[in-house]
Amino acid sequence: WDKLAPGANFTHSYIIVPLEPGVYDVEPATVTYRDSDDGEPRVGYSTSYNKLKVWHVTESDRRSKAHLQEWFTFLLFSAGALLVPGGIWFYIINNFEQGLPKRTPKKPVSYTHLTLPTKRIV
Numbered sequence: 001w002d003k004l005a006p007g008a009n010f011t012h013s014y015i016i017v018p019l020e021p022g023v024y025d026v027e028p029a030t031v032t033y034r035d036s037d038d039g040e041p042r043v044g045y046s047t048s049y050n051k052l053k054v055w056h057v058t059e060s061d062r063r064s065k066a067h068l069q070e071w072f073t074f075l076l077f078s079a080g081a082l083l084v085p086g087g088i089w090f091y092i093i094n095n096f097e098q099g100l101p102k103r104t105p106k107k108p109v110s111y112t113h114l115t116l117p118t119k120r121i122v
Contacts (some may be wrong), residue, residue, distance in 0.1 A: 021056040 004010055029046040095102055
């Protein structure tokens with residue numbers, strides 16, 4: 001990386017693995033560069049994280065694993081948030097027409113199934 005053309009950029013990433021869990025002070029990265037070969041050196045700094053908490057692997061796994069109770073609660077509230085308005089919508093669609101209750105046509109009364117009582121003569 002001796003020279004970088006004007007308007008070009010360069011990205012560099014690295015991973016630091018801590019030896020022990022705890023809270024670490026993270027200082028910003030420092031970049032020193034020159035505008036030209038004989039120019040004045042300039043210094044730039046990255047953003048700072050201040051304090052960085054590092055957990056042990058088991059603690060990190062415990063905190064990030066899915067919890068059954070939390071997912072059940074989420075699903076319960078999600079289902080309620082969808083089913084209640086959906087049920088109301090379904091009821092309105094089936095029982096109302098243009099804002100008025102649907103009229104159900106009256107069925108004609110049929111007496112064919114009725115039988116008249118007969119007298120028994122003894």
